[in-house]
Amino acid sequence: DALAIRQTTNTTTTTNGTVTPVQTAANTYDYIVVGSGPGGGPLAARLAQAGFSVLLLDAGQDHGTDDIVEIPLFQTMASEYTPITWSFFVDHFEDAATAMQDPKYTWRQPNGTYWVGPNPPAGSTPLGIYYPRASALGGCAEHNALVALYPAEDDWNTIANITGDSSWAAANMRQYWEKLENNQYITPGTAAAAGHGFSGWLDTTLTDLDLILEDTRWLSLLRGAATVMGSSLATSVINTVAEVAALMITDFNNISPARDTTPGIYQIPLSVTNTTGARSSPRDLILSTASSFKLTVQLNSLVTRILFNQASGTPQAVGVVYDTGDFLYRASPNSGTATQTGTGAAFARNEVIISAGTFNTPQLLKLSGIGPAAELKSFGIPVVLDAPGVGTNMQDRYEVTVTGTLPTNFPIYANCTFLEPAAADDPCFEQWSTDVTDHGIYGTNGVAFGVVLQSSVSAPTSADLFVGGLPADFHGYFPGYSAAADLHTWSYLVLKAHSRNNAGTVTLTSTDPRDPPHVAFNSWTVGGADDVQAVYEGVMSARAMFNATITPDGPFTEVFPGPSVQSEADVKAWIQTNAWGHHASCSVPIGAEGDDTAVLDSSFRVKGVNGLRVVDASVFPKIPDFYIVGAVYMISEKAADVIISQAPAS
Numbered sequence: 349d350a351l352a353i354r355q356t357t358n359t360t361t362t363t364n365g366t367v368t369p370v371q372t373a374a375n376t377y378d379y380i381v382v383g384s385g386p387g388g389g390p391l392a393a394r395l396a397q398a399g400f401s402v403l404l405l406d407a408g409q410d411h412g413t414d415d416i417v418e419i420p421l422f423q424t425m426a427s428e429y430t431p432i433t434w435s436f437f438v439d440h441f442e443d444a445a446t447a448m449q450d451p452k453y454t455w456r457q458p459n460g461t462y463w464v465g466p467n468p469p470a471g472s473t474p475l476g477i478y479y480p481r482a483s484a485l486g487g488c489a490e491h492n493a494l495v496a497l498y499p500a501e502d503d504w505n506t507i508a509n510i511t512g513d514s515s516w517a518a519a520n521m522r523q524y525w526e527k528l529e530n531n532q533y534i535t536p537g538t539a540a541a542a543g544h545g546f547s548g549w550l551d552t553t554l555t556d557l558d559l560i561l562e563d564t565r566w567l568s569l570l571r572g573a574a575t576v577m578g579s580s581l582a583t584s585v586i587n588t589v590a591e592v593a594a595l596m597i598t599d600f601n602n603i604s605p606a607r608d609t610t611p612g613i614y615q616i617p618l619s620v621t622n623t624t625g626a627r628s629s630p631r632d633l634i635l636s637t638a639s640s641f642k643l644t645v646q647l648n649s650l651v652t653r654i655l656f657n658q659a660s661g662t663p664q665a666v667g668v669v670y671d672t673g674d675f676l677y678r679a680s681p682n683s684g685t686a687t688q689t690g691t692g693a694a695f696a697r698n699e700v701i702i703s704a705g706t707f708n709t710p711q712l713l714k715l716s717g718i719g720p721a722a723e724l725k726s727f728g729i730p731v732v733l734d735a736p737g738v739g740t741n742m743q744d745r746y747e748v749t750v751t752g753t754l755p756t757n758f759p760i761y762a763n764c765t766f767l768e769p770a771a772a773d774d775p776c777f778e779q780w781s782t783d784v785t786d787h788g789i790y791g792t793n794g795v796a797f798g799v800v801l802q803s804s805v806s807a808p809t810s811a812d813l814f815v816g817g818l819p820a821d822f823h824g825y826f827p828g829y830s831a832a833a834d835l836h837t838w839s840y841l842v843l844k845a846h847s848r849n850n851a852g853t854v855t856l857t858s859t860d861p862r863d864p865p866h867v868a869f870n871s872w873t874v875g876g877a878d879d880v881q882a883v884y885e886g887v888m889s890a891r892a893m894f895n896a897t898i899t900p901d902g903p904f905t906e907v908f909p910g911p912s913v914q915s916e917a918d919v920k921a922w923i924q925t926n927a928w929g930h931h932a933s934c935s936v937p938i939g940a941e942g943d944d945t946a947v948l949d950s951s952f953r954v955k956g957v958n959g960l961r962v963v964d965a966s967v968f969p970k971i972p973d974f975y976i977v978g979a980v981y982m983i984s985e986k987a988a989d990v991i992i993s994q995a996p997a998s
């Protein structure tokens with residue numbers, strides 16, 4: 349049984365609290381991968397498919413067939429679904445007074461519950477800004493918003509230029525997208541199929557345009573966006589799906605060289621399976637590989653330390669130790685009652701690969717003695733390698749929404765009860781689960797279309813603004829945000845690509861592997877003036893789109909930021925206070941050979957030790973494009989190629 353939780357008592361001995369790992373034939377693998385998300389999951393599968401024995405460890409559980417995880421429209425609820433949630437609280441600003449101006453700033457009240465916003469009850473403890481992550485088989489691919497975008501070509505060329513490694517050039521990278529994708533919205537063999545894959549593990553599809561036809565408000569919004577984008581079709585008669593499609597660019601992920609600089613209204617590629625209408629993720633690949641190859645998947649296992657052989661010369665990573673039990677990590681809302689069930693060790697003949705994500709990979713490296721020496725010493729951690737770049741260079745997007753309401757609900761939701769009182773009573777669930785040709789509103793993530801713009805401060809090589817429209821009241825992440833949705837509000841999500849700030853850090857708060865680290869973004873520190881200018885232009889475009897939209901119910905009334913935020917200075921100040929992100933990355937970067945702050949070489953190897961690589965969202969030197977997970981899937985596939993090609997001869 350690939351998912352059995354291993355009995356661990358025979359792999360360590362504990363004396364006076366000190367764990368001594370014991371190596372056996374049964375706990376030794378060619379490769380150990382820590383973290384089954386978009387970085388680690390496909391990589392572990394590919395290594396196993398190549399014939400290696402692989403242990404894939406994850407702290408989380410498997411909830412991939414739970415309705416909340418599978419139904420695309422429930423993606424926000426999935427991000428607060430306690431069996432898979434790790435709730436981080438991060439700092440956007442080190443200065444507390446500035447940080448607390450954000451209405452999303454959250455506190456823990458003396459009674460243990462959260463308080464969001466100013467004036468908390470006396471005795472409340474400041475926490476910061478809520479940042480959901482998933483700890484699960486499949487990682488954040490189990491709760492993310494399913495937007496599946498190919499990154500900008502320049503994202504790859506930048507890595508090739510920084511490292512001098514031409515295998516990172518865009519011309520070489522597209523093959524990984526073709527390998528991983530199972531495109532379900534383009535006909536294979538047609539010109540449009542170039543650069544796409546049709547037999548990979550990630551199903552990609554598009555939002556059903558019938559939904560836009562069925563809801564006159566959606567159509568009015570699309571017309572409004574088309575008006576702002578100068579489309580001659582904005583006011584044409586629209587009665588068919590083909591006429592709706594004519595207002596949009598069908599394939600966001602097309603291979604045209606002009607794609608990265610082409611503004612327009614795009615359909616959104618989603619990681620959703622056509623036939624089932626369900627979330628597609630690396631979980632499916634992991635499970636199918638585990639059933640036929642030497643891939644052992646072990647869940648509920650929080651890796652606490654990487655083991656090194658330091659007997660001579662360069663330290664060699666030889667294995668890991670881990671604690672077993674449900675919800676051990678204290679970011680889990682269920683951690684309060686968590687009980688450790690065991691401690692184990694596993695050993696790697698070839699390599700250990702860390703794919704624990706942007707917050708947890710630097711934490712685990714530091715706990716294992718790889719990080720800035722001064723920080724490690726301050727916690728009494730023996731230094732294996734002074735690596736000053738670990739937990740630095742962290743980046744994220746800037747996002748804000750402009751929201752507007754109508755007096756009545758979107759008709760598209762009319763029959764939906766959101767699984768209440770039970771799924772069997774919900775007509776929208778019935779349609780989603782039984783109608784294989786039309787899964788209805790539950791079969792989409794809710795993002796109806798996305799407008800790509802190039803701001804006045806954009807790099808010339810690629811557009812830098814995405815304005816996505818969704819029928820929901822979304823204005824950032826705070827505890828309970830997913831329950832705050834209503835059915836008569838539209839949100840334009842303004843998302844800044846290629847943000848300039850790299851002043852984010854991940855630092856230890858203790859030596860206890862169950863304690864989350866301190867995550868500080870230090871927002872706007874680098875390139876802030878340009879980035880706020882770009883977001884400002886995105887906000888003004890979103891407002892223009894609302895203003896150009898007349899629905900059968902009349903115009904939308906702006907709620908957020910609202911009529912009181914009008915002058916350029918006020919809008920920019922509001923952006924700086926309120927902006928959030930959810931694509932944290934770059935905290936263990938790849939870089940040039942002589943660059944001490946670059947932790948990894950261009951083959952994902954931790955420089956200065958042997959047998960240790962990092963493969964997840966933390967490896968990018970610069971944050972890729974609009975949405976990140978497509979790029980993470982691609983580096984996972986690339987890493988598999990690299991590791992297999994560099995494997996020791998058996």
Ligand SMILES: Cc1cc2nc3c(=O)[nH]c(=O)nc-3n(C[C@H](O)[C@H](O)[C@H](O)COP(=O)(O)OP(=O)(O)OC[C@H]3O[C@@H](n4cnc5c(N)ncnc54)[C@H](O)[C@@H]3O)c2cc1C
Nearest residue numbers: 383385387407483487488493494495651705964965976977
């Ligand atoms: C709410 C939300 C919505 C998003 N929506 C989108 C979207 O629509 N499109 C998009 O492109 N991107 C989206 N993203 C971002 C994207 O999902 C992530 O960037 C991506 O999942 C990162 O992959 P990863 O492999 O680096 O890490 P993760 O996905 O975080 O996976 C890391 C895994 O490692 C495990 N782990 C961590 N520490 C340990 C340890 N010590 N021992 C054992 N296991 C450990 C965790 O349990 C987890 O399963 C979204 C993110 C969030 C939070």
